[in-house]
Amino acid sequence: MMDFQNIFLTPGMVEMIRGPMVWVSFLVFGVGMVFQCLRMLRMTRKTPVPRPMTIKAPAIWTFADRLTGWLVFLQVSILGTEPCVAVISFMFHVCLIATPLLVLGHNVLLDTRFGFSFLSLSQKATDALTFIVLFCGGFFLLRRIFVRRVRAISSPSDFILLAAAQMPFLTGFLAYHEVFDYQVMIILHILSAEILLVMIPFSRFSHMIFFFISRLLIIGQHGRKSARRVWHYQNEGIR
Numbered sequence: 001m002m003d004f005q006n007i008f009l010t011p012g013m014v015e016m017i018r019g020p021m022v023w024v025s026f027l028v029f030g031v032g033m034v035f036q037c038l039r040m041l042r043m044t045r046k047t048p049v050p051r052p053m054t055i056k057a058p059a060i061w062t063f064a065d066r067l068t069g070w071l072v073f074l075q076v077s078i079l080g081t082e083p084c085v086a087v088i089s090f091m092f093h094v095c096l097i098a099t100p101l102l103v104l105g106h107n108v109l110l111d112t113r114f115g116f117s118f119l120s121l122s123q124k125a126t127d128a129l130t131f132i133v134l135f136c137g138g139f140f141l142l143r144r145i146f147v148r149r150v151r152a153i154s155s156p157s158d159f160i161l162l163a164a165a166q167m168p169f170l171t172g173f174l175a176y177h178e179v180f181d182y183q184v185m186i187i188l189h190i191l192s193a194e195i196l197l198v199m200i201p202f203s204r205f206s207h208m209i210f211f212f213i214s215r216l217l218i219i220g221q222h223g224r225k226s227a228r229r230v231w232h233y234q235n236e237g238i239r
Contacts, residue, residue, distance in 0.1 A: 014183075017191055025194035032201025033209055040213060044231055085143075092136035096165065097208075099129040100193075105176070123176075130173050137166040157203075164199055167192035 100106060103126050107117035121129070140162060144154045171192055175185035199205060 014187060017187055017194070021194050022190070025197040029197040029200055032198075033206070036201050036206050037209065037213065040210060088136050088139055091132055092140070095129045095132045095136075099126065099133060099169065102126065102129070103172075127173065130169050133169045134166060134173075137162060161199075161203060161205065164192070164196050165205075168196055 101118050102121045104120040104123065107120045111117040141159070144150050144158060144162075168189060171185050171189035174180060175182055175189050179185070196205075200208065
């Protein structure tokens with residue numbers, strides 16, 4: 001730890017990680033997400049044709065009809081086939097997004113730099129959310145290792161992405177509770193968060209925005225009835 005601090009945590013390197021690299025990572029994240037959104041729109045096209053229906057819908061949907069439809073959908077969805085994985089995945093994604101926004105230290109920095117902040121949770125609540133993220137990450141790791149059908153489709157990039165998502169939470173927890181050297185842990189916390197931000201637009205993390213776009217705009221993606229775009233395929237490929 002001391003060698004790492006002497007080699008990498010020079011005053012100039014610390015200032016770069018805490019200053020310019022923060023702004024660069026947010027800039028890359030923002031520009032990258034806009035680029036990916038525009039790219040996704042290019043892969044789709046508007047269509048005036050209403051959503052096709054193979055079965056004529058009744059004029060009036062009763063409560064029983066709606067309930068039956070939801071039960072059929074849930075039965076074939078991941079919630080019906082693997083309810084444990086679905087619940088853990090939901091908890092993981094909620095805590096992954098909510099925790100950084102609700103940490104008191106982050107909100108103090110926002111208020112100091114920009115004059116606004118979000119709701120802050122107590123430290124015990126923040127620790128609980130962090131434990132949930134780390135527990136769920138451990139669950140996904142063990143599942144990729146020991147479940148045969150998941151291991152068969154896993155690649156090294158899956159483990160790298162999982163580690164990248166976990167590191168800001170682990171290092172932040174260790175830094176706050178002063179496990180190991182605080183200066184090293186807080187710099188690793190900032191650096192891992194910057195790496196994660198840069199990775200999001202250019203990896204499978206980008207589903208954090210595509211999930212919502214596809215359901216708002218694209219027909220056949222469990223989306224809104226007002227969706228009026230379809231995937232655009234051409235002979236030479238996808239444009």
